[in-house]
Amino acid sequence: MSPKLSDLMSLDNAVFRAYLFYSAVLILKMLLMAPLTARWRYAKKIFISPEDTKLAKGGKSGIQDPDIERVRRAHLNDLENIPIFFVAAFGYLMTNPAPFIAIMLMRLFTLARIAHTIVYAVIVIPQPARAIAWFLGYFITIYMGVISLLTFLV
Amino acid sequence: MSPKLSDLMSLDNAVFRAYLFYSAVLILKMLLMAPLTARWRYAKKIFISPEDTKLAKGGKSGIQDPDIERVRRAHLNDLENIPIFFVAAFGYLMTNPAPFIAIMLMRLFTLARIAHTIVYAVIVIPQPARAIAWFLGYFITIYMGVISLLTFLV
Amino acid sequence: MSPKLSDLMSLDNAVFRAYLFYSAVLILKMLLMAPLTARWRYAKKIFISPEDTKLAKGGKSGIQDPDIERVRRAHLNDLENIPIFFVAAFGYLMTNPAPFIAIMLMRLFTLARIAHTIVYAVIVIPQPARAIAWFLGYFITIYMGVISLLTFLV
Numbered sequence: 001m002s003p004k005l006s007d008l009m010s011l012d013n014a015v016f017r018a019y020l021f022y023s024a025v026l027i028l029k030m031l032l033m034a035p036l037t038a039r040w041r042y043a044k045k046i047f048i049s050p051e052d053t054k055l056a057k058g059g060k061s062g063i064q065d066p067d068i069e070r071v072r073r074a075h076l077n078d079l080e081n082i083p084i085f086f087v088a089a090f091g092y093l094m095t096n097p098a099p100f101i102a103i104m105l106m107r108l109f110t111l112a113r114i115a116h117t118i119v120y121a122v123i124v125i126p127q128p129a130r131a132i133a134w135f136l137g138y139f140i141t142i143y144m145g146v147i148s149l150l151t152f153l154v
Numbered sequence: 155m156s157p158k159l160s161d162l163m164s165l166d167n168a169v170f171r172a173y174l175f176y177s178a179v180l181i182l183k184m185l186l187m188a189p190l191t192a193r194w195r196y197a198k199k200i201f202i203s204p205e206d207t208k209l210a211k212g213g214k215s216g217i218q219d220p221d222i223e224r225v226r227r228a229h230l231n232d233l234e235n236i237p238i239f240f241v242a243a244f245g246y247l248m249t250n251p252a253p254f255i256a257i258m259l260m261r262l263f264t265l266a267r268i269a270h271t272i273v274y275a276v277i278v279i280p281q282p283a284r285a286i287a288w289f290l291g292y293f294i295t296i297y298m299g300v301i302s303l304l305t306f307l308v
Numbered sequence: 309m310s311p312k313l314s315d316l317m318s319l320d321n322a323v324f325r326a327y328l329f330y331s332a333v334l335i336l337k338m339l340l341m342a343p344l345t346a347r348w349r350y351a352k353k354i355f356i357s358p359e360d361t362k363l364a365k366g367g368k369s370g371i372q373d374p375d376i377e378r379v380r381r382a383h384l385n386d387l388e389n390i391p392i393f394f395v396a397a398f399g400y401l402m403t404n405p406a407p408f409i410a411i412m413l414m415r416l417f418t419l420a421r422i423a424h425t426i427v428y429a430v431i432v433i434p435q436p437a438r439a440i441a442w443f444l445g446y447f448i449t450i451y452m453g454v455i456s457l458l459t460f461l462v
Contacts, residue, residue, distance in 0.1 A: 005314070005317055005318050005319055006159070006160060006314060009159055009163070009317075010159050011159055011248060017306045018306070020245045020248055020302055020305075020306040021302070021303060021306035021307060023241050023242075023245055023302070024242070024245050024299045024300075024302035024303035024306065025303060027238045027241060027242045027245075027295065027299040028296065028299045028300070028303065030234075030238055031238070031292065031295060031296055031299065033234075034234070034292065048227060049224065049227065049274075049284075050220075051278060051280050051281050051284070052281055054280075054281065055281060055285075066358075070357065073356060073357065075234065079233055079234060079237075079387055080338075080341075080342070080383065080387060082238075083237040083238065083241070083387075083391040084335045084338055084339070084390070084391065086241045087331050087335060087391070087394045088331075088332070088335045091328045091331055091332050091335075094319065094328055120357075124359060126359050126362075127359050127360055127362065127363060130357075130359070131363075138339065138342065141335065141339060142336065142339055145332045145335045145336045145339070146332075146336070148328055148329070148331070148332035149329060149332035149333060149336065151328075152325045152326070152328040152329035152332065153329060160313070160314060163313055163317070164313050165313055165402065171460045172460075174399045174402055174456055174459075174460040175456070175457060175460035175461060177395050177396075177399055177456070178396070178399050178453045178454075178456035178457035178460065179457060181392045181395060181396045181399075181449065181453040182450065182453045182454070182457065184388075184392055185392070185446065185449060185450055185453065187388075188388070188446065202381060203378065203381065203428075203438075204374075205432060205434050205435050205438070206435055208434075208435065209435060209439075229388065233387055233388065233391075236392070237391040237392065237395070240395045
C-alpha cells in the first residue's frame with residue numbers, strides 16, 4: 001500500500017508547504033547572484049560582452065577579474081547543486097518521510113547554501129568554511145537521492 | 155482553508171496546462187542552444203575537446219572564439235534563469251493565483267527568454283535590448299518567488 | 309476529457325515511480341561530478357580559488373588543466389541537459405503516455421547520460437562515442453518536449 005499522493009502533495013501538509021517555502025527562498029537567493037556580479041562589473045567597468053561596455057564610461061569586456069570570477073564561481077556552484085536539490089527533495093517527499101526530519105533537512109540545506117554564498121562571494125572566509133557549507137548541502141541531497149532510489153527501485 | 159491541490163494541479167485547470175505548455179516551449183528553446191553552438195564550431199572548426207577535432211578537417215580545440223563564446227554565454231544565462239523559473243512558477247501555481255495574471259506572466263517570461271536568446275546570440279542588437287529582455291524574465295521570477303515565500307511562510 | 313491527474317501522479321502508477329527512480333539515479337550521477345573534479349584537483353594540486361590552495365601542500369589556483377577542465381565540461385554538459393529533462397519528463401508524464409514507452413525512454417536517457425559521463429570524463433573514448441550518448445539523451449528530451457507542447461497547446 002502506497003501512501004496517498006493527495007496527502008503528500010497537499011497544501012495542508014506542513015512538509016509540502018515547507019518544500020514550497022524553502023524552494024522560494026533558494027530561488028530568491030540564486031537570483032541575487034546576478035546583481036552581486038553586476039555590482040562588481042559596474043565597479044570595475046569590466047563587462048561580459050562587447051556591446052555592454054557602454055553601460056559604464058570606459059567599460060571593457062573580455063577581461064578576467066578575480067572578484068567578478070569569484071561571484072561567478074559561486075553562481076555556478078549554485079547551478080550545480082540547487083536545481084537538482086529541488087528534484088531530489090520532491091522525490092524524497094514522495095517517500096513519505098517523517099515531517100520533523102524532512103523539514104529539518106530542507107531548512108539545513110537552505111541555510112548551508114546561503115552560508116556557502118556568503119563565505120564564497122560576499123565576505124571571503126578561509127577554508128574549510130566554504131567546504132563545510134558545501135558538504136552539508138551535498139550530503140543532504142545525496143541522502144534524499146538514496147532514499148528515493150531505494151524506495152522507488154523497481 | 156487551503157485551496158484543493160487536486161484543483162490546482164489538474165489537467166482541466168487552464169493555468170496548469172499553460173504551465174506545462176510554456177515549460178515545453180522553454181525546454182525546446184534551451185535545447186536549441188546546442189545546435190546553435192555546434193553551427194559555429196563547425197563553421198570555425200574550433201571544438202571543445204581534443205577528441206572532437208576530427209569532426210571537421212583541420213579542426214582545433216581549446217581556442218576561445220568570440221562568436222562561439224557568445225552563444226555559450228547565452229546558454230549559461232539560460233541555465234541561470236530558466237530551471238529555477240520552472241520551480242518558481244510551480245510554487246506560484248500552488249498559491250492559487252488569478253488565472254489571467256498567471257498565464258500572462260508565464261507567457262511574458264517565455265517571450266522574454268526567446269527575445270534574450272535572439273538579441274544575444276542570433277542577431278546581436280545593441281544594449282539595452284538584452285538587458286530589457288533579461289530584466290523582464292528576472293522580475294517575473296522574483297515576483298513568483300516572493301508570492302510563494304509569503305504564502306508558504308510558516 | 310483529460311485523464312485524471314490523481315491517476316498519473318500516483319505512487320501506484322509504475323510510470324510515476326519510474327520517474328522518481330530515474331530522477332534519483334540522475335541526481336546521484338550528477339553529484340558524483342564534484343568528487344570526480346576534486347580527485348583531479350587534489351592529484352594535480354590545482355584549485356579553483358586562492359583560499360583552497362592550502363588544501364594540499366604546494367597547491368596553486370587559477371591554472372587551467374586539461375584533465376580538470378574535461379570533468380568540468382562533462383559537468384556543465386549535465387547542467388545543460390539533465391535539469392530540463394526532469395521538467396520535460398514531468399510534462400510528458402502528464403500527457404498520459406503508454407507506460408512501456410515512457411519507462412523505456414526514461415531508462416534510455418539515464419543510461420545515455422551515464423555513458424556520456426564515462427566516455428567524456430572517466431575513460432576518454434574517441435568520438436563519436438560521446439556524440440552518440442549525447443544525441444540519444446538530446447532527442448529523448450526533444451521528443452518529450454514536443455509531445456507536451458502539442459498536448460498542452462492552448
